[in-house]
Amino acid sequence: MTDILRSERAAEELAAGHGVGDPFAAAIRAVRMAMIVTDAHQPDNPIIFANDAFLDLTGYSRDEVIGRNCRFLQGPGTDPATVATLRRAVADGQDLTIDILNYRKDGSTFWNALNLSPVRGESGRIDYFFGSQLNISDKKRVEFELGDARDRLEAAVEARTADLTQALQQKTALLHEVDHRVKNNLQLISSLLLLQNRRVTDPAVKNSLRGMLERVSAIATVHRRLFQSDDVERFDVSAFVRDLVSDMMGTARREDIKVRLDLERVDIAASKAAPLALVISELFSNALRHAFPPEAMNGREGEIFVGIARQGDNFRIEITDNGVQLENSASSGGFGLTIVQLLCQQLKARSETTPADPGTRVVVHLPINGGHH
Amino acid sequence: MSERPLDVLIVEDEVLLATELEFLVEEVGFHSVGLAMSSDEAVALACDLHPDLALVDVHLRDGPTGVEVARTIHDDCGGVALFMTANVKRLPDDFAGACGVIGKPYSEHGVKTALSYLTVCLREGHAPGPPPVGLELSPAYAERWGLSSALHRAG
Numbered sequence: 001m002t003d004i005l006r007s008e009r010a011a012e013e014l015a016a017g018h019g020v021g022d023p024f025a026a027a028i029r030a031v032r033m034a035m036i037v038t039d040a041h042q043p044d045n046p047i048i049f050a051n052d053a054f055l056d057l058t059g060y061s062r063d064e065v066i067g068r069n070c071r072f073l074q075g076p077g078t079d080p081a082t083v084a085t086l087r088r089a090v091a092d093g094q095d096l097t098i099d100i101l102n103y104r105k106d107g108s109t110f111w112n113a114l115n116l117s118p119v120r121g122e123s124g125r126i127d128y129f130f131g132s133q134l135n136i137s138d139k140k141r142v143e144f145e146l147g148d149a150r151d152r153l154e155a156a157v158e159a160r161t162a163d164l165t166q167a168l169q170q171k172t173a174l175l176h177e178v179d180h181r182v183k184n185n186l187q188l189i190s191s192l193l194l195l196q197n198r199r200v201t202d203p204a205v206k207n208s209l210r211g212m213l214e215r216v217s218a219i220a221t222v223h224r225r226l227f228q229s230d231d232v233e234r235f236d237v238s239a240f241v242r243d244l245v246s247d248m249m250g251t252a253r254r255e256d257i258k259v260r261l262d263l264e265r266v267d268i269a270a271s272k273a274a275p276l277a278l279v280i281s282e283l284f285s286n287a288l289r290h291a292f293p294p295e296a297m298n299g300r301e302g303e304i305f306v307g308i309a310r311q312g313d314n315f316r317i318e319i320t321d322n323g324v325q326l327e328n329s330a331s332s333g334g335f336g337l338t339i340v341q342l343l344c345q346q347l348k349a350r351s352e353t354t355p356a357d358p359g360t361r362v363v364v365h366l367p368i369n370g371g372h373h
Numbered sequence: 374m375s376e377r378p379l380d381v382l383i384v385e386d387e388v389l390l391a392t393e394l395e396f397l398v399e400e401v402g403f404h405s406v407g408l409a410m411s412s413d414e415a416v417a418l419a420c421d422l423h424p425d426l427a428l429v430d431v432h433l434r435d436g437p438t439g440v441e442v443a444r445t446i447h448d449d450c451g452g453v454a455l456f457m458t459a460n461v462k463r464l465p466d467d468f469a470g471a472c473g474v475i476g477k478p479y480s481e482h483g484v485k486t487a488l489s490y491l492t493v494c495l496r497e498g499h500a501p502g503p504p505p506v507g508l509e510l511s512p513a514y515a516e517r518w519g520l521s522s523a524l525h526r527a528g
Contacts (some may be wrong), residue, residue, distance in 0.1 A: 023417075176460070183459035184387070187478040189391040194481060198396060213481075220478035228460075228476075246506050250482040 002281065007067035010039045010046040014128075030310065035059070035135040036070065040126045042070045048128075052264040057135055059105035070131065075103035085114070093118045093126050099136065111140040165362070176193040179227045186220040200269070211285070211336065218244060218281035222273045235273035237280075237315070238263035238308055244281055252288055264309045268366070275343045276366065279351075280306075282336045283319045283362050291323025291359060315366040378404040379492060384415040384442060385457070386434040394457075396427065397481060401488040412438035420450040425495055429471065431458040432454040452494065455507040461509070468511035475508055483507035494518045 007028045014037065018025035028035055034054035038045045046067045055062060058073065065072075074083060089096035093115050102112045113136045119128040190213060200370040222241050226232055245259055270274060284306065292302040307318040344351050349366040381403040385391040388410075389452045406422045409415035411434040419442075421425055427446050431439035443454035444473025456464060456474040464474060471496075475487050487508035493501045500518040504510050510520065 137428060154526075176463070180459045182433075183477050187390055187459070188387060190478060190480070191390045194393050195389065217478075217480050220480070224476055226479060247480045247482050251480070285379075315446060 004067040004203060006041060006042060007046050007048050010042065014049060034135075036065075036121075036131045038070065038129045038131070040128055044230050045129065049055055050323075054133065055105075057133060066103075066175075067281070073102040075101070075109065076108075077109060086114075089116060089128065089169055092108070099140070102133075109137075110135050111137045114206040123301065124201070140332040155261070156252075175232075179223075182223055182258070183220070183227075186216065186223060189216050190220065214241070214281060214285055215278060215339075217247065218277045221272050222277045226270055233270050234238050234267040235270050237266045237268055237276065237317075240273075240277055241280060241308065242275070244284065247290060248281075248284060254288070254292065254302075256294075256297055257288065257304065258293055260303055260305045260307070262307040264314050266310065268315070272347060273367075276349075277341050279340050279349075279364060280317065280319070282340050283364075286336055287319060287321040287323070292323065296324055310368070311365075313368055315368060317366065318361065320356050320359060320361040320368075322356065325355060325358070325360060377494070378402055379425040379495060382402050382404040382407055382415070382418055382422065382427040384409045384427055384429040384433065384439065386410045386430065387527065394484070395437070397484050398428070401485050401486065411435045413444045415442045416445050416450070418464065419446045419452055421459065423450065424452060425444045426491065427452055427454045428457050429454045429458050431456065440465065440469045443471040445473065452482060456492065467513065470513075471511060473504070473510040475510055478516065479507055 015025075020026075029050065029051050035049075035051045036047050036054055039048045047065050047069075048070055050062060050065050055065070058065070071083075078101045082098060085098060086096065086100070088094075095111070095115075097115045099111055100112050100114050104110055112135040115132045115134075117130050118126040119130050121127040121209035136248045158163060162302065193209055193213045197206060197213065198207055202208065221240060222235070225240050225243065226235060240370060241263055245261065249259060250258070277319050284304065287304050290306075303322050305318065305320045307316070307320075308315050340351060343349075344364065347366055349364050351362060351364045353362050355361070379402075381398050383391050383394055383398070383405060385394065385408070386518070389456055391408050391410075392505040393495065395408070398405055403426070404448045406424050407418050409418050413435070415427070415433070428441075429439045429443050429446075433439055433442070439456065439458065443456065454471040455471075456471050457477060457479070458464070458474065459477040461474055461476045461481075464471075472491070475484060481488075483506065486505040490501065490505055490508065493511070494514075495498075498518065500510075500520050501517075503520065510518070515521075
């Protein structure tokens with residue numbers, strides 16, 4: 001007996017118990033889900049029943065499928081691992097639900113959500129396998145498209161991140177380069193002033209050059225401080241004052257003058273750093289150069305006080321000396337004071353000069369945010 | 374003092390800076406033995422003249438070669454280098470064998486104080502105290518001159 005005949009016989013046996021009047025058999029024949037039954041007693045488990053939905057889905061006619069193992073639905077694109085899982089479930093007599101890529105008769109493919117169940121007889125032996133096939137190609141396509149879209153998006157994000165990282169590296173390198181040039185140029189300007197100062201003999205000219213050198217040094221200290229910190233946007237005024245005072249006192253070589261500091265940590269915007277540094281430098285230099293003429297000291301010890309504190313909406317910067325009252329404290333024909341006035345205007349700051357008895361007290365009120373009323 | 378002045382070599386490609394620096398080092402009591410503007414000149418002069426101290430800028434006429442100059446002076450010429458650069462943050466952690474760095478822009482007073490301090494270190498092999506503002510010592514030299522490494526990064 002050929003396999004086909006044997007399968008047909010098995011099909012007849014199966015059908016014999018489920019005649020025209022059997023509502024379950026009618027339902028299986030007519031249901032829209034593709035279904036098959038295979039004969040577990042025959043070698044290679046051939047199909048002995050396929051409903052119309054199965055034939056519609058696969059494109060085969062009934063006599064092309066009866067008697068064949070259903071692996072004819074597989075093709076080159078079918079995942080071998082899925083096939084192996086399927087084979088193991090049949091061998092072990094297990095239920096299985098799995099998505100598998102199947103081929104129609106015309107060679108086109110569809111995604112099949114396959115459900116496979118053994119059917120046991122009264123003895124417990126497996127007589128049949130029941131298989132149902134659901135075409136889930138649309139769902140799979142959406143899944144693939146989503147996966148593709150996600151992959152594309154991830155690739156785009158990665159590429160963009162790489163671009164941004166590179167741009168940041170370039171910007172950082174540029175910042176270092178500009179920082180380097182600014183510092184070198186400030187050094188060059190200082191050197192020029194120092195060199196000329198060595199040549200000139202006129203005390204008035206020397207004085208002017210010294211004044212300019214101090215101003216350039218103040219700006220140079222600002223730049224050194226700005227790029228030393230990690231935040232180039234903020235400027236630590238107190239740290240600057242410590243550097244400035246140490247430098248100016250060192251240059252002045254006035255053992256008879258002491259400096260007292262009371263510095264609260266105060267950060268200002270980097271854009272205000274240079275003008276404020278110049279104001280402080282000018283006021284401190286003024287006190288140092290003019291409040292304590294050596295001939296008026298008579299063994300007395302001079303003191304310059306620098307205080308920085310928050311006070312309401314302002315930073316309060318005080319520079320007080322206990323020296324001689326400065327009438328026209330003009331360091332170089334009033335130029336120093338003019339600078340202070342102009343820069344206070346620019347900073348929207350207010351400066352007050354009052355007698356300190358003895359000496360002079362200058363207080364600068366710098367608004368913490370925005371302008372002065 | 375009858376001690377001979379310490380010899381210093383200036384390695385700097387900005388001639389105005391170098392000229393002014395030469396005045397400064399002489400004022401502090403050093404003797405300036407020469408000026409090099411490129412790495413080749415620097416190494417040749419250092420190995421030839423054996424200065425007690427070489428002041429080395431990182432950017433020279435032939436590029437950012439100052440770091441290698443310092444390393445060669447330390448390794449091959451047996452000298453002591455001191456960086457003077459605007460690029461303090463870019464120096465290698467071991468300072469390429471140099472004893473420290475003065476950051477640009479420096480002030481006249483800052484350089485003089487630092488060089489006077491180094492004079493004591495070089496002559497006595499021991500630091501007179503923590504380094505002044507504006508001078509940062511390398512870890513190796515801070516240790517050699519008897520400073521704990523915690524102290525020396527203050528400047």
